[in-house]
Amino acid sequence: MSYGYIGNILHLDLSSKKHWIEHPPETFYRTYWGGRALALYYMLREIKPHTDPLSPDNLLIFAPGILTGTPAPAMPRYTVCAKSPLTGAQAEAEAGGWWGSELKKAGFDALIIKGSSSTPVYLWIKDGKIEIKDATHLWGRNTGETQRIIREELADDKIRIVQIGPAGENQVLFANIVNELKHFNGRNGLGAVMGSKKLKAIAVRGTKPLKIYHQEKIKEITKQITQRIIDNPLSRDLRNLGTLGVVRPFCEAGCLPSYNWTTGYFKEGKNLTAETYNKTILKETKGCYACPIRCKRVVEVNEPDLKVDPTYGGPEYETVASLGSICGISDLKYIAKANELCNKYTMDTISTGMTIAFAMQCYEEGILTKEDTEGLELTFGNKEALLILIEKIAHREGLGDLLAEGSY
Template sequence: MQGVNHKILKVDLTNKEFTVDEHDDNFYRKYIGGRGFALYYMHKEMDPKVDPFSPENMLVFAASIIVGAQGPAIPRLTVCSKSPLTNGFGESEAGGYWAPELKKAGFDAIVITGKAEKPTYLYIEDGQVEFKDASDLWGKETGAVQSEIRKEHEDERVQVAQIGPGGENLVRYACITNNLGHFNGRNGHGAVMGSKNLKAIAVRGRENLELANKDKVLEINRWTAKEGMKNPLGSSLHDVGTWGTVESNQEAGALPTRNWNLGQFDQVEEISAKAWKESISKEGRGCFACPIRCKRVVEITEGKYQVDPKYGGPEYETVGSFGSTLEIADKEVIAKANELCNKYTLDTISTGMTIAFAMEAFENGILTEEDTGGVKLEFGNGDGTLKMIEMIAKREGLGDLLAEGSLKAAQEIGNGAIKYTHQVKGQEVPMHDPRVKTGVGIQYATAGYGADHMKAPHDSFYATIDSYGTKSTKSLGIYDPVDPLSLGEDKVRLYVNLDLYWTLIDILGACQFGYAPRGPVSIKMMLELIHAVTGEDISLKELMEAAERSIDMARVFNNKAGLKPEDDFLPEKFYEDFIDGPLKGKNGIDRDDFAKALKLRYQMMGWDPETLEPARSKLVRMGIEWIE
């Protein structure tokens, strides 16, 4: 197989030792990359019951069989560990340049165990590995750390994946950043890095990957850059990134506002895509070899809040979590909140949602100014929000409690505070309301790593016979549209197929913005790209089975870790009707219908609906009976 190194680096931080595992082509065809690689090692060499902050927890950085080739939208890095936020299998993807650089440096993945005696960073260059003292970097923000590591190695092309003070201080939703603007955001992997005294992993590679048909790879990239941008979804991402989602959700009456108590924000014009583009937005950026360039960048050079463009800019999720959810209409506050989270490596969704929980608790007298250290934690308080981000990252005052996440904080506070949380498995929900697209609700409930909006394509892509999703994924056996509000058998069948497919996109290290049904590259062209990179005739059936295998492996891991069927739930808010906007008095999800949908999903996956244990016959079919 071309396009891979056939080498996975294993690092023992405790003993400052490393080894290299070499795998044959069959391993790569069976597990593909990302979570596939990670779960293989997590089942082979780790007890799922370990404490997430123990040295025994495994931290895996993984690319895939096609990452590193100069094809469109295939730059992504997967990081996995046992999550300190959900206490189960954790997974997060990031774009950028780090994963392709790792492949060029000679490795397809890194498996890390142990805990360094003192702050350490790993330096990997052209197959060589060094353990470097990071004592002088500990406590510093991400921009300074990247600059100092590159200066030490006299090379601006060194790619740095790192944590800031949030990860060092074990904030349970701390993230990992590479190149300052790309994030493995969810599940708290940054805190796992901090628990291991691992400040950063810097990689530099000079060996280009050997591809089976480089010309074909470049041809597909050129097509995407030219013809693919005619796709309305691709052109919109290139123009305004994900900011356009603000207006579409507002129009639908489903923009999360005031900690999900409202579905419309009165000052939405102030945080619309047009408002961002016409004020502090700069030219967009992209990821390795990708022509879509959807990343937004903002800059503020004067005034109360100055924002450095090297930290990128807020995506829709951040605009929602620090904007409408907190009832903040000041773009400069939102931009500053995003910059602070990027400096400290805090997941913006969980940070914003945890602050929203605290604001509602404050509004209802459960938290007081004595608890907040004098901060009037009221909706719309921009300065108070920025202060609380600092307190969370440094675990100061109330920030120490909020650093545990909204669920643990609510359990500690008591007095009914739990009703102001909106989370699944301890992970705060993203900025998409399942009352207008029920498949998103199934995603929130059943994702093994907590509430997530990128587990499968959203319902709106399959609303009509002419929808791009309906037309672009017929090879998955999807022929007919499905009502976004349906919770019947048609929706479950659609969700299961799409769950497998987008899991495939993840383990390939691809970006959903590049591939059907969200992006311009068709499934047929994706298969051509895989063949051009690897030289292997890997079928769609084989790829979909690899995705399904990884879902089964994650489920078994979570079962062993102690997660229960009741951990697959939907927050109470979504069973309630909207109280404002065009959907006032409507759209609360029916509990019985939702329970039936989950049961059918488990049955379709070959899992016992009462225990969520996959049948042995299912594990045998997937070739993973050894994980029982």
């Protein structure tokens, strides 16, 4: 068996509640490696043409990469793949965090899920053992509550959890999947696929280190690469400014996407720069498994009329643009709140912002009326309306039910 792999691929059928473990030969791993290549192999092999993405016939595949779980720096990622309910094409989204590494340490190179449970369930994987557990009491709960309850009932606060919130349960077509409350498989509605299978979460605990061919050599290489990453000005900027570092140059060049992409000029752009962000809402930076960069933002707002919980991380550039300038909004505190709500409910912040911006433009052009919006003044820049619409989309209420279908 190749080093870095375990040799186990877990298959789970949620309709029959049966699971089995496949042990592919080394030639398979040498061909497909892991991550999206491995996931695509199973998608092409098992998903029939014209499969409804929200039917039990769709697959939901979780696959870490070849170096995930090793000490190699900045390699914590895993992919999630399925047929997308948003586009009808292949959906693929990667996340960092800890979950992918934990899955490998728990004894699996990938997890392939088909079928659909009749009642909400979550999956508990511990060092090669698999259990399907009732999740009726978790259905409808936001991500922070779900993580707390699962860790309490399994009596282990080191469990790593991927999960969906209410937007995934309600099959919002751009719902995403989150691990550790702030690392997202963001795009293409993978959370809706998970919701259609009534799979609330996958809790994983692994204590077996991966077998590495030359432990000493990898330690030496890891040390060298880690130092090079730390010394590199780009990773220093990423740590200090995050992905928000691009906002200032974009503003200066007149190419910050704004007002549903109708212009690149945003008058209040300076309110959205990394420098303003760091001064006003940044609490700290955090990282992922074995990554020295620590680029992840954590924000906090503590005002009498607006609180943002740091548990849910902080917005990156794409989120600040999508929920900010593209909606004509320049108040970072409201953007941070919108980000927190999306993260609690598991909605992709990019698609959420684009969909709301599209609705705002429709309202400005008289295509949507106050009757359609239930009295909401849905003009560009209305930050209160942004928060209200996020709630409505996640719970598929009123206009939110229509917007939950996306803006494609």
